[in-house]
Amino acid sequence: MKFPDVFVFLALLAGSGANEQEKFTEELFIRQTSTGHIYSHFRFLTLWETDIRDADARAHFRLFPRTLGDILATFRVQELKLALTQGFWRTEKWGYPVESAPPGGMVVARFLPSVENVDEAWSGLTSSLAGLLCASLNKLDQREAIQPEYTFSNEGISGDGLSSNSSYLRYGLLPRENMCTENLTPWKKLLPCKTRRGLATLINSGHMQKYSSYQSIGLSIRPVCIDPACSTPSIELKQTMSVVFDPVIMNRKADNVNWSLKQMFGIGLTPSCPLSHTSTAFIDVTDAGYNLEPPPQKVLDFGGGKPRKIGVYDLKTFSEEGIRDIRAVYPKAHIYGVVRSLPVQVSRHVVGTGQERGGIVTTIKNTCSTPLTGVYLDLVPWYIRVYLHTLRVEVNGEKISPERVVYRPGQDRVKPYHLEMVLKLPPRSTTTITVETEYSVLRWTEYPPDANHGFYIGSAVLTTRLPQDSRSNATFTHRMDSSLNYIFWGNPETDSVLNIFTETLLVTMPTPDFSMPYNVICLACTVAALAFGPIHNITTRSLVLVPPEEEEKSLLGKLLAPLLSLFSSILGKTKSAKIDQPAESTESTEPTESKDK
Incomplete structure (x- = not known):
């Protein structure tokens, strides 16, 4: 049996043990912006029928990640919203995103009324999230967090034992904490099927880092109701990821704006996660101008007035036989017009x-x-x-x-x-x-x-x-059900509350000359080193006259002594030979001179 088959068998075995109290859905929404960029939004929802106020009842975990459940129980968290973003969402060109997030890191947390000290709970929560997602969220202490009064109101249900007062709310920003691979890997491990099956296989960090202009991952938790009577409260875990691609960069041609899933993510659509209740891909084909290959299984009308056209691919049946790609091909050269102003x-x-x-x-x-x-x-x-x-x-x-x-x-x-x-x-x-x-x-x-x-x-x-x-340029979800299936298929009246984040600002503060302390330290250390050696030798050593034959030689001197003596003897013989040679030449010339006389 191959490894993927073993994984599918274990996943089905785990899913058979889970009852109807937990449900997992995975969705993908793709929309082309007015400037030609491709906006891809992943949404993974895990619904657990348990009361967030009762931490003791959450002893057994199946689809809901245990590491996250322990954090919620330890710090008595009622609602949580976290985002890590690389890049800036250009609202005036790309329109409104499904999930708004500022550049860098953001954490919004609301605690239960049973929390005695909100500041201590906030500090412990951010430290735990920092370890969970390998981010510097532990820096969000009291120096970086505030208590909003009117912003970030309750997104979940309210009632007895649940807080709606702003005193239990905290909000913090880290504008320099950009998303990277070390954050994406632990985020994917929170999914029931990890990246083995389903839409999560498309999330390839290396491929997205190469071609994307914007990346953002999000994690949101809130208490919800699964029925209008709210007889059974539940916990909703929402994991989102938004990516923006530029087809011109991917194709390396200014006149080629065709795109495909394999170009953007390095792989096509794989079979759905065996633990998922639904697995769907939605593509906004309103005034698209391109043809989808293969065509969508169904096209839905969404919104009032002039409805939008949404193409639907059900991964339970679309890619059950293997990996399949979706391509968007323009029949002729596409020219983008003027970008419409947003409301x-x-x-x-x-x-x-x-x-x-x-x-x-x-x-x-x-x-x-x-x-x-x-x-x-x-x-x-x-x-x-x-x-x-x-x-x-x-x-x-x-x-x-x-x-x-x-x-x-x-x-x-x-x-x-x-x-x-x-x-x-x-x-x-x-x-x-x-x-x-x-x-x-x-x-x-x-x-x-x-x-x-x-x-x-x-x-x-x-x-x-x-x-x-x-609202034609925005996609809002419903408070009762955050899934895209609910709004696209049911077309209900959604909550049109919109959060728009501005740019981060870069200011120049009064900055000292950091090279001056470095130069002073180097000069002081050099002077101290040069002065310490001679002073130490003079004050700790005594000068004693020692004859040459009694001088204690080092190991190197003992090894070189035979060579030096041999060299000295050879040098002495050479000098004596040069002295004897002139004496002999003088004695040989004296008889010749006497004969001439």
Whole structure:
């Protein structure tokens, strides 16, 4: 029996032992953006019929990962949202993603009311997640985390024994913690079939790192209900991954925008995971302009007004005989037109010159025909001081007052600055938020190794709800069921709450000359070394006159002594021979001279 057959047999054996209390689904959604980039979104859902408030009842684990279950039970976690992202999602060009995430690392956690000390639970949770995903999430201590008031409200159910107060909520950012292979590998091990079967086989880190422009993995946990009466609470584990490819880079031709799964991921669709309840691939073919080979098994109409066309591939039957590829081929050269403006856009940048003072400017554009209410949240590190009296909010050039403002000043080396506002966004308006900042002078041990590169400020986030006539460019999931099957097949009324993250900012702080201490240390060590040797010899040794024949020779001197004596004797004989030769020549010339006389 081959190894894959053995794995399938063991997986089916484990699945036969699992009852209906656990369900696993795997889904893939592919959409081509207006700029021609290919957006691929993986979604793996594990539903477990158990109460998140009862940690003792979760003693046996089947599909739900035990390592994650132990973390939830130890730190009394009610809801958790984690994301690790490499790159920046370009909303104005790619549209709205299914799952929003800022560049770097993000952790949002809500704890149960039974937690006595939320700060200690937050510290233990981030340290455990750091070890689980091989990331530096343990740096999200009180200096990097805040307590939001209006942002990141409950995504799961609420009731007795569940918290809805913001005092049990924590939010932290690590803008420099990019996703890499060492994070992706433990993330894949949390899946029931790992990467042996199903859609997870497409997640090839080496191939994606080569061709992708954006990568993001996510992990989310929340309490849900499996029926409208909510008779049985459950735990939903959602693992997501978003990847963006550029067909021009993959094909290495500017006029070739064809794509396929094998080009993007290095392999086609394999048979589904034996433990999965459903395994489906969805492709948005609305105004695509290309032909899918092979064609989808079914095409669904999704959304109101002008519905979108969604092609469906059921992996339970589509690839049951082996690996199959899906290709998108354009019948003729494709020319992309003007990218349409989105209903809501957010951008942020730094202003000011020098390394002492500056400012942060955020621009919010509302192109909808109806007014919107948005919540703006900004987390600024403690070493960049934010002054509330410099806050200025303008709409189309006119100064306004926010509906509500939450400002918690930071404290050096203790906590960051927290700025949160509730804003009214008029239709077809541009809102500008400006605040002045001051840069601190850090200790030389607080600078990173590449201090001259600058310091990062994490992304700000705008939370709003899109109107009914502006949801055609977005894909929202339902609160009762987060699966794509539920929204594409059932077409229910979804929750249109949208989180838009801005760019990360790079600021230049007052940086000392780190080469000067290095030069001083080298010079001081050199002088000390040169002065120490002679002084030590003079103060610890005594000078004694020793005859040459009594001098104690070293091991090397003893080995070289015979050679030196032999060389001296040969040299002495040579000199004596040169002295005797002139004497003999003088005696031979004297008789000749007498005869001549």
